[in-house]
Amino acid sequence: MPALDNPAANSSDRTDFRESMHRKHEDRNKSTLVGFTDDDPPSSSRRSNHHPRVLDHYSLPTPSSTVRFRSAHVHVYDSQGSQLILEERLTTRNTAQGKASSLSLHENGEHTNTTANVTVKRVMNSSPELLFLRGIYSAIAFFKGAFLFIFAVGLLLFLISDMANQANVIIFNGTGDNKDLAFPLIGTILSIPVFLHGLTQLMTLITSFVTDVFAGSPLLNSFGCGVVLTNWIKFTFFIGIPALTFVGLLLSGSQDFHSITLITTFVSVTFLFFCFSVRVVCLRVSSCLYLVKELYEREDMTTTERLKYTILTAEESTLSGKVHKNYVYDSNVYDLKRLDSNSMIGGGNDKALYLYSSHGQRYIKFTQLMPRGLFTTLDLPMRCWTQAEIDFNIPFYTKTSWSLESVFCRIKNESHIALVSGPSALTTQQSFSSMVCYFFGVVFYILLVTGLMVFAQVSATVIAAVVCLFVAYWLWQGRKEYRMIKHANTILRRLQSDGNDNEDGSDDNEDDYDSALFQKWETFMVTKPTLAASWISFIVKNIIIAMIPLSYFCYSRNLVGAMTYLVLFLLCFEKHYFDIGPIVEALGSFGTLGMEPGTSLAHSGLLGAATRNEWQQKSRLYHITRMNNNASRRIWSKLLNFFAVLFGVVAMAAISSGPGQEEGVAPYVTFPSNSTFFYDVPQEEVSPMCNVNFGSNNGSNATSSLTSPVKYLADYNFLTIISYFKIGSIQPLLDTWFGEGEAFLDEDVIPTFREAHPDLPSAASFQLVSFSDGSAIVCVRGTKTYFDFLVDARLWYAASLFQLVQSAVPFGFAFDALIDFCVNRLSELEASSVKKVSYYVETTAFVNYLRKSGKYTTVSITGHSLGGGLALITGAQTQTLAIAISAPSAVMGRSAVTPEISLEDIKQRSYSVIPQRDIISHLGGEHMNSAGIKCRAGANDFFACHYAYRSLCELMYTCGNVKRPVYCECVSMGYPEPTSIDGSGTSLEFSCEVI
Numbered sequence: 001m002p003a004l005d006n007p008a009a010n011s012s013d014r015t016d017f018r019e020s021m022h023r024k025h026e027d028r029n030k031s032t033l034v035g036f037t038d039d040d041p042p043s044s045s046r047r048s049n050h051h052p053r054v055l056d057h058y059s060l061p062t063p064s065s066t067v068r069f070r071s072a073h074v075h076v077y078d079s080q081g082s083q084l085i086l087e088e089r090l091t092t093r094n095t096a097q098g099k100a101s102s103l104s105l106h107e108n109g110e111h112t113n114t115t116a117n118v119t120v121k122r123v124m125n126s127s128p129e130l131l132f133l134r135g136i137y138s139a140i141a142f143f144k145g146a147f148l149f150i151f152a153v154g155l156l157l158f159l160i161s162d163m164a165n166q167a168n169v170i171i172f173n174g175t176g177d178n179k180d181l182a183f184p185l186i187g188t189i190l191s192i193p194v195f196l197h198g199l200t201q202l203m204t205l206i207t208s209f210v211t212d213v214f215a216g217s218p219l220l221n222s223f224g225c226g227v228v229l230t231n232w233i234k235f236t237f238f239i240g241i242p243a244l245t246f247v248g249l250l251l252s253g254s255q256d257f258h259s260i261t262l263i264t265t266f267v268s269v270t271f272l273f274f275c276f277s278v279r280v281v282c283l284r285v286s287s288c289l290y291l292v293k294e295l296y297e298r299e300d301m302t303t304t305e306r307l308k309y310t311i312l313t314a315e316e317s318t319l320s321g322k323v324h325k326n327y328v329y330d331s332n333v334y335d336l337k338r339l340d341s342n343s344m345i346g347g348g349n350d351k352a353l354y355l356y357s358s359h360g361q362r363y364i365k366f367t368q369l370m371p372r373g374l375f376t377t378l379d380l381p382m383r384c385w386t387q388a389e390i391d392f393n394i395p396f397y398t399k400t401s402w403s404l405e406s407v408f409c410r411i412k413n414e415s416h417i418a419l420v421s422g423p424s425a426l427t428t429q430q431s432f433s434s435m436v437c438y439f440f441g442v443v444f445y446i447l448l449v450t451g452l453m454v455f456a457q458v459s460a461t462v463i464a465a466v467v468c469l470f471v472a473y474w475l476w477q478g479r480k481e482y483r484m485i486k487h488a489n490t491i492l493r494r495l496q497s498d499g500n501d502n503e504d505g506s507d508d509n510e511d512d513y514d515s516a517l518f519q520k521w522e523t524f525m526v527t528k529p530t531l532a533a534s535w536i537s538f539i540v541k542n543i544i545i546a547m548i549p550l551s552y553f554c555y556s557r558n559l560v561g562a563m564t565y566l567v568l569f570l571l572c573f574e575k576h577y578f579d580i581g582p583i584v585e586a587l588g589s590f591g592t593l594g595m596e597p598g599t600s601l602a603h604s605g606l607l608g609a610a611t612r613n614e615w616q617q618k619s620r621l622y623h624i625t626r627m628n629n630n631a632s633r634r635i636w637s638k639l640l641n642f643f644a645v646l647f648g649v650v651a652m653a654a655i656s657s658g659p660g661q662e663e664g665v666a667p668y669v670t671f672p673s674n675s676t677f678f679y680d681v682p683q684e685e686v687s688p689m690c691n692v693n694f695g696s697n698n699g700s701n702a703t704s705s706l707t708s709p710v711k712y713l714a715d716y717n718f719l720t721i722i723s724y725f726k727i728g729s730i731q732p733l734l735d736t737w738f739g740e741g742e743a744f745l746d747e748d749v750i751p752t753f754r755e756a757h758p759d760l761p762s763a764a765s766f767q768l769v770s771f772s773d774g775s776a777i778v779c780v781r782g783t784k785t786y787f788d789f790l791v792d793a794r795l796w797y798a799a800s801l802f803q804l805v806q807s808a809v810p811f812g813f814a815f816d817a818l819i820d821f822c823v824n825r826l827s828e829l830e831a832s833s834v835k836k837v838s839y840y841v842e843t844t845a846f847v848n849y850l851r852k853s854g855k856y857t858t859v860s861i862t863g864h865s866l867g868g869g870l871a872l873i874t875g876a877q878t879q880t881l882a883i884a885i886s887a888p889s890a891v892m893g894r895s896a897v898t899p900e901i902s903l904e905d906i907k908q909r910s911y912s913v914i915p916q917r918d919i920i921s922h923l924g925g926e927h928m929n930s931a932g933i934k935c936r937a938g939a940n941d942f943f944a945c946h947y948a949y950r951s952l953c954e955l956m957y958t959c960g961n962v963k964r965p966v967y968c969e970c971v972s973m974g975y976p977e978p979t980s981i982d983g984s985g986t987s988l989e990f991s992c993e994v995i
Helices: 011-029 128-172 179-214 227-252 257-295 303-319 361-369 387-391 404-408 428-455 460-503 531-555 559-577 580-587 612-628 631-657 713-722 727-738 749-756 786-808 812-827 832-836 839-853 866-878 903-909 948-959 988-994
Strands: 065-068 073-078 082-094 099-103 114-124 321-330 353-357 375-384 416-419 516-529 743-745 766-771 776-780 859-864 882-885 910-915 930-933
Touching: 128 179, 128 227, 128 257, 128 631, 128 786, 128 812, 179 257, 179 531, 179 559, 179 612, 179 631, 227 257, 257 303, 257 559, 257 580, 257 612, 257 812, 303 516, 303 531, 303 559, 303 580, 321 361, 321 375, 361 375, 361 516, 387 580, 387 612, 404 428, 428 460, 516 531, 531 559, 580 612, 631 786, 713 727, 713 766, 713 776, 713 859, 713 882, 713 948, 727 743, 727 766, 749 766, 749 839, 766 839, 776 839, 776 866, 786 812, 786 866, 839 859, 839 866, 859 866, 866 882, 866 903, 866 910, 903 910, 910 948, 930 948
Parallel strands: 776 859, 859 882, 882 910, 910 930
Antiparallel strands: 065 073, 073 082, 082 099, 082 114, 321 353, 321 516, 375 516, 416 516, 743 766, 766 776
């Protein structure tokens, strides 16, 4: 045992200690185990000696129930709506009569020809009503999980966009120098790892909660409250409280019974999830503190000492230089539980086939370059045992469990066992099919990626480069598969040779085992940190990284951000330092957890538990431990990291390019030289949407008078296009479209407004066009810069993600009221600095400014994409008509804006044009008033249907342009050539070439 005052300073002491624990674990495996049927170990007098011991491994979610029924021992295992039943019967054969008879369990005496037979049956014990009820539980829990995921994405988005906003204000508005950016930038960057790991842990907890609820809550039942009380608690929070709320609201005559009931359900399930998470954390912490005293073999440890050595064990496991190697073994010559580290180094076992090494080599070289006071190199690499090796929870591939689907979709980096001899061995056809399936998968992946790139019109050079990378990777993978098959053939030839030797006169050995290929990952520790390095790492990670971001959030007066960061930091701290994995791997088992005090550990987790209490505690801890290593955690980690990288790249681009308001682009629409080309559509075929007249149902906010130049829906579409152009090129386009003297660009109004409102953000880009009848239209530009993209994401990310959730949940439309509530809660994540730069704040203030000025008879607003979404929000907030082209809806996010808007405001003041196959215009919910138009772009042009100039061509072709000229690009986009009304016979192509 190492010295407790310096457990990491002496490398040889720690190595000897680990090897001592390994030898003890090996001795435990050789011990005789017993089963259990009650809380205490069963005595031999209670069951016949002929009955085999059936042991429950703690990997089972629920223990078996043992009953004596019809001359048999029956073991019942519940498994998600079904029961697996093992019936043990003793049978004896009367050699004189040649008959077999069943023996009673209470029959005394020994029978030399008595054997124990076990019959395995599966019985369904679920009903449609039970599945429906669990489905309701799971749907509610799933929605809670979706809310947390959207919360996680929003948190990362607001955090990173706030950093970009502050950088833009300081750098481009001249309110400070670069040193003023240091503290917010450092605080934000240091907080991102905590947010990512904490949110990943939170999503892992909610995933476990959802799956546990659907499985009948086996983990929840093991928390110590008893099965009956736990079921009543779950029923109360999932059904009882919502049902009582619903009935009470009905009796009171409330009109909002549906929305209030949904919100009550959400809150009650949130509280239950909170209790679930707290209990999981407490169990992990208490188990670590219990087992660490066994690891260091001291029963008299104080709580402070346990905390100290738990932290040091976690730091050593994290900082150690480890290499991961992949081997293939013949199961007959490899003892899984042999704990001699020296024989496993570098393929030291001559029966092992070494495939390749995984990550770890570069980090080992880095630690070896560090001073010896921080890291030491072990004389011999130490074998590190994983949880899967300790429990031996490794799947088998047999001829009955084999399938092409399992081969094609198997987890590539996890261990598995493939039988190559014996009655259940894989057949030659199955082995050959596995190889063919592998190469088919390789070809399929390459062709799929190539096809997608060709469909997306990617250049041939890029396609060739990507295909070459794929081929090189799969050839490397295929080399491993070939070596595995070659190794399997070697084993088969050896078995055939052994069989021939037996035929020559040797007796068959009944103790021979089936042979199998055992592919497994092995981990070796090469370097380890010293005590000083462990404490330095602890201080840096938990003092500097923790305090600077927390100080930043407090300094910026972001109380919600500070509290959220603190909670997530505590989750990260608990997960990292109270992870049971390193302690269990060092012990080789879960130790004496759950055993009576003073009882020695006479068995191993490989075979099972001795008592019901021991099984309960170890099974509970086993399933809690697997939360940190399961597939869901890896998926959430990759997904959240993807969003963080995406937002980070966009934020850096936004900082480098400046805020959203910038000079427009050169016009990308051109009109023919004579402007006399039109699409002639008979009046009776013109859709009512083409001639939009809002004057009759918008009162004083009518769009125009009968003499207004703005008469068609295409006019609004055209105005959204010119908002992207340079100011100097807009007026000539207005004269071409409306005619000279009809429309005017008021360039001086917007600068005057911004001078009068210096406290408002000036990142939004819009233009003001007035008309000869005294009306005016505000034209808001759509997404053009990286900063615009961040604004898009902030406004519509929650509504868009909730749309996906709503479509995934059965009867998702019933959750509308709950979605409004959730979106409103998520909007509270925004820091005040982020809310101030929301574009709609400026556009709403500008429209109110125009209306109060009295200069214009009517004011309306229009926009495309982001500009259209802003127009819808501003129109509802200011009671002004809004026309949006290819814009996201404001319906689902109406409660996230300030001031909030109502469905009635949106319905009365908005109109949207939705092109076919345009994804953007379907975000944010269903539009209240809309017109759908076709999109004639190719299916492989993913964003063409979103372009405003294509929508304008469609409106002109469908509605007939009457007095509006067709521009040249319409023909190049696949629309037929229009006719010339001057009778000259000149083609549109010729007129455009003249330009």
